[in-house]
Amino acid sequence: MTSADSTPRDAARDAAVTIANVDKTFATREGEVHALKDVSLTVAAGEFVSLIGPSGCGKSTLLRLVADLDQPTAGAVRVFGKPARQARVDQDYGIAFQQSGLLPWRTVRGNIELPLELHRDGPHGADAASRRSRAAELIELVGLGEFAEKYPDQLSGGMQQRVAIARAIAEKPNLLLMDEPFGALDEMTREYLQSELLRIAAETGAAVVFVTHSIPEAVYLSDRVVVMSPRPGRIEAIIDMKLGATEQRTDAIREDVAFFEMVTAVRESLHRGSPPTGSIPARDLAAREGRSA
Numbered sequence: 653m654t655s656a657d658s659t660p661r662d663a664a665r666d667a668a669v670t671i672a673n674v675d676k677t678f679a680t681r682e683g684e685v686h687a688l689k690d691v692s693l694t695v696a697a698g699e700f701v702s703l704i705g706p707s708g709c710g711k712s713t714l715l716r717l718v719a720d721l722d723q724p725t726a727g728a729v730r731v732f733g734k735p736a737r738q739a740r741v742d743q744d745y746g747i748a749f750q751q752s753g754l755l756p757w758r759t760v761r762g763n764i765e766l767p768l769e770l771h772r773d774g775p776h777g778a779d780a781a782s783r784r785s786r787a788a789e790l791i792e793l794v795g796l797g798e799f800a801e802k803y804p805d806q807l808s809g810g811m812q813q814r815v816a817i818a819r820a821i822a823e824k825p826n827l828l829l830m831d832e833p834f835g836a837l838d839e840m841t842r843e844y845l846q847s848e849l850l851r852i853a854a855e856t857g858a859a860v861v862f863v864t865h866s867i868p869e870a871v872y873l874s875d876r877v878v879v880m881s882p883r884p885g886r887i888e889a890i891i892d893m894k895l896g897a898t899e900q901r902t903d904a905i906r907e908d909v910a911f912f913e914m915v916t917a918v919r920e921s922l923h924r925g926s927p928p929t930g931s932i933p934a935r936d937l938a939a940r941e942g943r944s945a
Contacts, residue, residue: 666732668827668859669695669718674727675884676713687713689884691727697826700853700860700898702870702877704918710885711863712831718861719747719829731827743771745827746820746858750835752812754804754819761787761800764818771823790818793852810841817849821856828853831863846872847903854899867922871914872906873898879921889921 676688688710695701703711716722717729720736731739739745746767754763761784768783791800794814804812813833820828830849834842846869853860864870870877875898879889893914895905905911 666697667694667730668697668699668732669693669861670728670730670733671714671718672728672730674714674717674724674729676710676717676722677725686884688717688724689886691885691887693878693887693890695859695861697732698857698859700850700862700873700875702862702864702874703880704864704867704870704877704922705880705885705888706882706922707865708883709880710883711880714880714885715829715831715861715863719745743767743823744825745829746823746825747829748813748816748820748831748833750832752804752809752816754812754815756804759801759803760791760796760807760815763804763815764790764822767819767822786822787818790822793855794818794848808841809837810845813837813845814848817852821852821858824856826858828858828860830860832865833862834869835865842869843903843906847901849873850898850901867915867918868906868911871895871911871918872901877914877918879918891917891921 671691671693674688674691675686678685678687691710691714693701703714705711713722717724718731718736720729720740723736729736731744734742734744755766758766764787765783768786788800791797794817796811796814796818799807799811804815807815816833817828820830834845837845849860850873860873862870862873871893872895874893877891877893878887879891880886881888891914895901895908895910895914
């Protein structure tokens with residue numbers, strides 16, 4: 653059952669991300685573009701939340717605000733109770749994009765060690781031996797033990813994304829931000845990496861905020877799916893995925909009746925039809941929080 657506001661089911665858990673009444677506008681040659689309007693959302697520690705909506709609805713913009721790659725025009729974003737900027741300085745999160753962004757002159761091991769090298773004087777700093785040990789641990793975690801000394805151009809696209817995920821969690825963040833990391837992959841590789849991501853999230857205990865255009869992907873991965881409106885992006889509905897614990901999901905669930913029901917629920921919200929059972933329409937969400945829609 654979905655909670656009575658934008659907080660997750662277990663409100664007693666500490667919040668990984670708190671987004672409060674956020675607006676975002678951009679100045680362009682054609683005038684002001686209103687990307688996000690009055691967005692509020694809480695993501696619990698250890699929770700997997702997907703953001704889905706039409707192109708241009710502000711999904712990636714919202715993720716960038718959480719990552720402090722951009723700043724809100726109004727409202728506030730906090731990560732583990734800190735301002736987003738402080739969380740970035742403290743390296744509280746890892747981030748992965750659609751393109752792996754690996755350095756071509758570095759091996760798999762070298763790419764994974766990169767954030768540890770860059771931040772060796774920071775709160776998660778480590779000496780060379782510790783960095784190598786951590787990289788070896790992550791290489792095994794993502795199943796690339798035989799490719800540690802290979803370069804990016806010697807890897808498939810799926811392997812490159814696994815390296816990018818390993819690099820994102822190298823500093824043991826409690827939050828992983830992901831912007832369509834599997835969008836450019838073939839369907840078989842994509843489904844394999846979805847299962848791998850659930851395994852990694854379960855093993856690390858990290859919360860995940862995941863941007864996607866794929867309804868089945870959002871349903872398979874998530875504890876909750878946040879459906880956003882066309883620009884300016886608002887939260888249209890928040891839908892609990894009634895599929896059991898994410899860490900226990902296998903490929904077999906993709907053929908389950910409950911999976912198709914959840915896909916239909918998200919699709920109906922995206923098409924702006926009647927809100928599905930268990931979702932929170934934006935107007936009701938606003939009323940319950942004592943604000944205007």
